[in-house]
Amino acid sequence: MYAQMVKTAGTGVKKPKDMTAEEKAFQAKIDRNEKIEPKDWMPDDYRATLIRQIGQHAHSEIVGQLPEGNWLTRAPTLERKAILLAKVQDEAGHGLYLYSACETLGVSRDELTEMLLNGKMKYSSIFNYPTLNWADMGAVGWLVDGAAIMNQVPLQRTSYGPYSRAMVRICKEESFHQRQGYAIMMKMAAGTADQKRMAQDALDRLWFPSLMMFGPSNKESVHSEQSMAWRIKINTNDELRQKFVDQTVPQIEFLGLTCPDKDIKWNEEKGGYDYTDPDWSEFFAVLKGNGPCNKDRLAARNAAWKNGAWVRDAMLAHARKKAARKAVAA
Amino acid sequence: MSNEWPLWEVFIRGQHGMSHRHVGSLHAADAESAMMNARDVYTRRNEGVSIWVVEAAHIAASAPGDKGPLFEPANSKVYRHPTFFDIPDDAGAM
Numbered sequence: 001m002y003a004q005m006v007k008t009a010g011t012g013v014k015k016p017k018d019m020t021a022e023e024k025a026f027q028a029k030i031d032r033n034e035k036i037e038p039k040d041w042m043p044d045d046y047r048a049t050l051i052r053q054i055g056q057h058a059h060s061e062i063v064g065q066l067p068e069g070n071w072l073t074r075a076p077t078l079e080r081k082a083i084l085l086a087k088v089q090d091e092a093g094h095g096l097y098l099y100s101a102c103e104t105l106g107v108s109r110d111e112l113t114e115m116l117l118n119g120k121m122k123y124s125s126i127f128n129y130p131t132l133n134w135a136d137m138g139a140v141g142w143l144v145d146g147a148a149i150m151n152q153v154p155l156q157r158t159s160y161g162p163y164s165r166a167m168v169r170i171c172k173e174e175s176f177h178q179r180q181g182y183a184i185m186m187k188m189a190a191g192t193a194d195q196k197r198m199a200q201d202a203l204d205r206l207w208f209p210s211l212m213m214f215g216p217s218n219k220e221s222v223h224s225e226q227s228m229a230w231r232i233k234i235n236t237n238d239e240l241r242q243k244f245v246d247q248t249v250p251q252i253e254f255l256g257l258t259c260p261d262k263d264i265k266w267n268e269e270k271g272g273y274d275y276t277d278p279d280w281s282e283f284f285a286v287l288k289g290n291g292p293c294n295k296d297r298l299a300a301r302n303a304a305w306k307n308g309a310w311v312r313d314a315m316l317a318h319a320r321k322k323a324a325r326k327a328v329a330a
Numbered sequence: 331m332s333n334e335w336p337l338w339e340v341f342i343r344g345q346h347g348m349s350h351r352h353v354g355s356l357h358a359a360d361a362e363s364a365m366m367n368a369r370d371v372y373t374r375r376n377e378g379v380s381i382w383v384v385e386a387a388h389i390a391a392s393a394p395g396d397k398g399p400l401f402e403p404a405n406s407k408v409y410r411h412p413t414f415f416d417i418p419d420d421a422g423a424m
Contacts, residue, residue: 040394086374093371100355103337109357110334169354173375312359313333319360 003056004124004215005287008226010045030231035161038104046230051105052121053232054163058098059116059123063297065091067131068140076134080184084137087177094170101162117302125283126213128291135188135195135202141181143203143210143248149174150244151214154234163232182251189255200257207260208278214241216280246272337386338364340371342378350382358383 016024022041029036036042065088072088075081099109115121126144131137152174156167188199215237218224227233245264252259267274285291335357341350353372358364364383373381392400408414417424 037394039391089370089374093374096356096371097354103355108334166354312335315359315363316333316335319363322360 003053003060004122004213006049006053006056006227008045008224009048009052010043010226013226013229027229030159030229033157035164036159037161045226046232047105049227049230050160050163050232051102051107053227054098054102054105054166055107055112055115055121056123058095058102058112059121060127061091061095061098062116063123063127063301064144066297066300067127067129067293068137070131071134071137074134075137083180087141087180090173090177094166094173097166097169098163101160101166104162113305117298117305119289119298122287123297124213125286125291126209127297128286128293129206129209130293132205133198133202135185135198136206138181138184138188138199139202139206141177141179142185142251143181143206144213145174145177145181146248147210147213147244149178150240150247151235157231157234159231185255185257189257196256199255203252203257204260208282211241211245211275211278212280212283212286214238214244216283217277242272245275249273335359338368338383339386339389340364340368341382341384342368342372343380344378345376350380353377355386361385 014023016027019027023043026036026042026046036046068084068088068091072081072084075084099112102112103109112121116123126147131140149171152167152171156164156171158164158167185199185203188195190196218236218238224233224236249259249264261276263274263276265274266272286294289295336359337355338358338361339355340353342353343350356364356367356371358367361383364385365381368381368383372378404410
């Protein structure tokens with residue numbers, strides 16, 4: 001539920017001698033851990049990169065509702081249904097916090113929506129995978145939200161004030177998501193042989209796509225040095241992926257399931273697991289639009305936007321009519 | 331005319347009798363729907379007991395460049411703080 005492969009605008013980190021006085025003051029402010037606020041001066045490239053990053057993050061939250069929405073009418077009990085509904089509603093809320101933060105940079109909500117709908121802006125690759133059995137709701141909460149938390153917790157300290165504040169709110173709510181997911185996995189893994197098989201199947205399908213959420217290895221990651229200097233990226237992709245693997249492998253063991261990575265091995269020397277990288281050619285194919293569900297996801301968002309148009313227009317027309325009537329009466 | 335709903339700023343009073351605090355923004359066609367949306371977006375976990383919504387266009391805000399003239403004069407007026415005055419302990423609680 002965050003951004004991948006965000007291209008940083010500009011030509012890389014400038015040396016202090018090449019910076020203008022404004023750029024120097026701006027960087028010094030970030031280095032002092034002060035927040036940049038919407039009306040403050042900022043380099044055009046900082047603004048452009050943040051719009052891409054926050055916009056992609058917001059789109060991920062919104063599109064991320066679709067794979068889970070698939071199970072709202074199929075939840076096994078009323079309680080599970082209510083919990084899943086609350087989680088999906090949270091994702092909508094997260095999207096709205098982030099769109100608002102993004103709009104403070106001078107882009108409109110409609111512009112952002114249109115860039116999602118016409119494919120100019122991306123959302124996280126993970127949501128282009130299908131959710132095939134009920135245990136997927138467990139695995140998504142546990143792994144996908146878990147991976148998102150890894151990335152979002154450090155972003156609470158990001159340099160851009162509105163983004164940082166949105167991250168604080170989101171992180172507060174996100175831990176419910178991960179725990180409800182793991183609770184589903186615990187139930188399934190301790191259930192009948194069929195239920196345990198479904199839990200293993202969900203883990204098998206979502207393990208590598210979850211590792212892809214952190215984006216490609218540092219070696220292939222473009223321009224991240226500048227984003228780190230601006231404090232809009234706090235850790236490298238590989239650092240976060242390692243942290244995620246180290247946290248998750250013992251949780252797999254606790255469930256009594258098998259890690260889909262056959263070569264996973266504890267490395268005493270580095271104090272972490274050696275793991276197999278996901279298939280990056282698959283990742284790039286999914287980003288290009290060729291994942292299992294890309295077309296479905298975009299079609300669903302486009303249909304929602306198109307079919308909701310008359311409601312948006314009618315509400316605005318009604319509000320304008322009421323305001324005009326009030327003005328005449330006054 | 332743009333068909334995008336106007337932007338509203340949302341303020342919530344928390345449980346403990348504090349003043350309303352800015353929590354974020356949202357889009358809505360009018361005040362009534364802004365209130366409903368604020369409830370759904372910002373109070374899903376009992377965060378508040380009261381909501382204000384204000385259309386963002388109606389907020390007047392100071393500019394970053396005004397920071398000096400607005401706030402610097404207070405720097406030299408340390409006597410506005412109680413710690414400026416040295417009162418002997420013998421004088422009792424004060």
